[in-house]
Amino acid sequence: MRKSKVSLVVLSLLLAAFAVYASMLVPAADKAREKAKAPEKSPVIDETPEGNWDLVRLDFIHFAKPEKPGKPGGEPKPPSCFGTLGVQWKVLPVAYVVNPTTPDELPEDVLLDTVSASAETWDAATGAELFDDTFLVDYTAECGVQDYENVIAFSDYPDPNVIGVCSIWYTRRGRQIVEFDICLNTKFLWGDGSVNPLVMDVANIVTHELGHSVGMDDIYDDACADVTMYGYSQEGETHKRTLEPPDIAGLQSMYGP
Numbered sequence: 001m002r003k004s005k006v007s008l009v010v011l012s013l014l015l016a017a018f019a020v021y022a023s024m025l026v027p028a029a030d031k032a033r034e035k036a037k038a039p040e041k042s043p044v045i046d047e048t049p050e051g052n053w054d055l056v057r058l059d060f061i062h063f064a065k066p067e068k069p070g071k072p073g074g075e076p077k078p079p080s081c082f083g084t085l086g087v088q089w090k091v092l093p094v095a096y097v098v099n100p101t102t103p104d105e106l107p108e109d110v111l112l113d114t115v116s117a118s119a120e121t122w123d124a125a126t127g128a129e130l131f132d133d134t135f136l137v138d139y140t141a142e143c144g145v146q147d148y149e150n151v152i153a154f155s156d157y158p159d160p161n162v163i164g165v166c167s168i169w170y171t172r173r174g175r176q177i178v179e180f181d182i183c184l185n186t187k188f189l190w191g192d193g194s195v196n197p198l199v200m201d202v203a204n205i206v207t208h209e210l211g212h213s214v215g216m217d218d219i220y221d222d223a224c225a226d227v228t229m230y231g232y233s234q235e236g237e238t239h240k241r242t243l244e245p246p247d248i249a250g251l252q253s254m255y256g257p
Contacts, residue, residue, distance in 0.1 A: 046173050055169045055178065057146065058085070060212045062164045062205065065232035081224035082250030083217035087170040089177050092255075093129045094213075096180075099141040099153035104190045104199075111202060112137065115152055118207040121241070122214060125248045128255040130214055143167075143183040150213070152206065154190075155183040163188060163233055164205050166212040180213035182206065188235075197236030204240040205233060211247065215254050219246075 046054040098115050100108045119131040143153040146169055157165065162185050169179040184190065184205065193201030211229050212218075218231035225232075228240045228247045243251075 046171070053178065054172050055146070056172055058168050058170075060166045060168075060209070060218060061162055062166070062208065063232055064161050064163055065234040080249075081219055081221065081227050081244075081246035082229060083219060084250050084254055085168075085215045085217050087168070087175045087177055088215040088254045089130070090174070093132045094150060094180075095132045095135070096150035096152060097136045097138045097141045099138055099143075099151065101139055102154045102184075102190060103186050106190060106202070114203045115206055118203055118210055118241070121207050121243060122210055122251065125243050125251050126255040127257060130255065131210075143181040145181070146179060148179055150180050152182045152209075153184070154186050157183060157185040157187065160185075160187045163200060164209055166209040168213060177213075177215065182209045182213065193236045193238045200233070200235055201238050201241070204238050207242075208233065208240045211251075214251065216247070216250055 048054050096119075098112060100106075100111050102111070116135070119135075123130050138151075141149065141151045141153055143151045143155055144165065144167055145151075164185055165183045167181045167183075168177055170177045184202075188200040189198065190202055191199035193199055193204060208228055208230075216229050219227055219229050220231045224230055224246065226239060227244045228242070229250070230240070233240065
């Protein structure tokens with residue numbers, strides 16, 4: 001009889017412990033969404049029948065400059081030398097992660113400082129603080145994957161003419177950006193274009209791609225070839241490291257002066 005009572009007590013304790021453990025479990029999708037900074041103060045976001053946020057994905061493919069540049073498809077081009085996407089971040093600043101793993105022998109500290117400086121280039125052009133002053137370094141982070149984590153990383157893109165790809169995800173309702181990823185193609189040799197004209201300049205390309213991450217569109221008008229958001233680049237090019245007046249005008253139209 002005493003053994004039966006002891007067994008019942010032990011069983012009750014085990015069941016209580018399991019109940020507490022089960023209550024602490026969070027579905028993987030919910031854990032991922034906890035990383036997303038934008039929705040913290042946002043209105044309700046629509047969900048799919050599967051329980052995921054109802055998002056739209058946009059991919060901006062940055063090509064090497066062709067011999068005869070022009071907008072793909074030959075569509076008319078706006079004369080303002082800037083374009084916005086009609087989507088933006090609603091809660092700032094934006095946190096991001098950098099995976100510095102690259103096949104090129106780029107010093108990690110130089111690469112990370114370059115990415116940080118590119119983010120500050122956009123921050124300095126508006127009163128809003130767009131990006132966190134600090135960022136995480138994660139050697140396992142992958143770009144191009146919708147996981148509510150903003151990632152800048154290198155990736156082996158199959159097309160050798162594609163320098164980089166910036167993907168953004170935004171909500172259908174409210175049109176707010178909730179994630180961006182930047183993939184830099186390892187088929188190019190990366191480095192400092194001001195030192196070696198044969199490499200793709202990291203600052204030049206990252207600054208351009210970060211423009212997409214905050215809602216800026218590509219520009220393909222040849223008359224606008226000097227702006228940061230011009231859609232083509234080439235080895236040794238560095239002028240996209242800084243913003244031109246049209247880039248600043250487009251940014252401030254979304255986030256204020």
